[in-house]
Amino acid sequence: MNSNPPPPTAEEAVASLRQQVSGLHQELVRYNLVVWTAGNVSGRVPGHDLFVIKPSGVDYAHLTPDSMIVCDLDGRVVEGDLSPSSDTAAHAYVYRNLPEVGGVVHTHSTYASAWAARGEPVPCVLTAMADEFGAEIPVGPFALIGDDSIGRGIVDTLKGHRSPAVLMRSHGVFTIGKDARAAVKAAVMCEDVARTVHISRQLGDPLPISRADVDRLYDRYQNVYGQPAPSTDPGARS
Numbered sequence: 599m600n601s602n603p604p605p606p607t608a609e610e611a612v613a614s615l616r617q618q619v620s621g622l623h624q625e626l627v628r629y630n631l632v633v634w635t636a637g638n639v640s641g642r643v644p645g646h647d648l649f650v651i652k653p654s655g656v657d658y659a660h661l662t663p664d665s666m667i668v669c670d671l672d673g674r675v676v677e678g679d680l681s682p683s684s685d686t687a688a689h690a691y692v693y694r695n696l697p698e699v700g701g702v703v704h705t706h707s708t709y710a711s712a713w714a715a716r717g718e719p720v721p722c723v724l725t726a727m728a729d730e731f732g733a734e735i736p737v738g739p740f741a742l743i744g745d746d747s748i749g750r751g752i753v754d755t756l757k758g759h760r761s762p763a764v765l766m767r768s769h770g771v772f773t774i775g776k777d778a779r780a781a782v783k784a785a786v787m788c789e790d791v792a793r794t795v796h797i798s799r800q801l802g803d804p805l806p807i808s809r810a811d812v813d814r815l816y817d818r819y820q821n822v823y824g825q826p827a828p829s830t831d832p833g834a835r836s
Contacts, residue, residue, distance in 0.1 A: 641778030653680035691749025701778030729819035732760030
């Protein structure tokens with residue numbers, strides 16, 4: 599007898615993701631990654647060609663699960679009473695072209711955006727960077743808001759790159775992840791290492807880490823660090 603629960607319906611999946619994405623916006627505030635109404639989080643609805651994203655120009659304190667906007671992968675609103683984020687086209691382009699991505703985040707966090715203003719990648723000179731990013735944090739091209747130009751820049755820069763973060767030149771940070779929470783974590787870590795490397799450069803030239811050591815650190819963090827995923831085998835022993 600199969601004891602596995604049935605997969606959630608589209609309605610249930612959307613409701614759950616509305617709750618998650620709404621809550622994750624408060625993490626951007628908590629970690630000082632945004633000011634006023636700037637920035638946004640989105641999440642792909644598992645098993646459906648939909649994603650949930652923040653409405654445009656709404657104070658973070660006023661965001662609720664019901665205020666989140668549901669869009670299709672072309673960025674068209676399918677559910678919600680408010681206008682979606684001005685970055686919706688960029689998020690939609692990422693989801694269409696990177697099917698493994700389940701979450702996208704955009705911030706203008708101070709230190710990472712300062713690197714973006716210089717058009718300069720953040721070099722991989724910290725073990726924390728090697729763990730999370732596996733390489734430098736790259737710079738994407740300058741692109742105007744309003745169509746999928748930013749999305750194209752994100753995809754072109756990150757496709758085949760280990761980093762889940764890109765510094766879009768003269769703009770700010772975009773991060774991706776297996777889900778929305780992972781993309782938020784990448785945004786938090788991006789700002790943290792951007793700040794640390796900036797401070798290090800005030801003292802002199804940061805010391806490089808060899809590519810071989812970066813590879814080892816990245817592999818350990820991605821495949822060994824943390825707790826093992828729970829088994830989905832009903833016959834596995836506890």
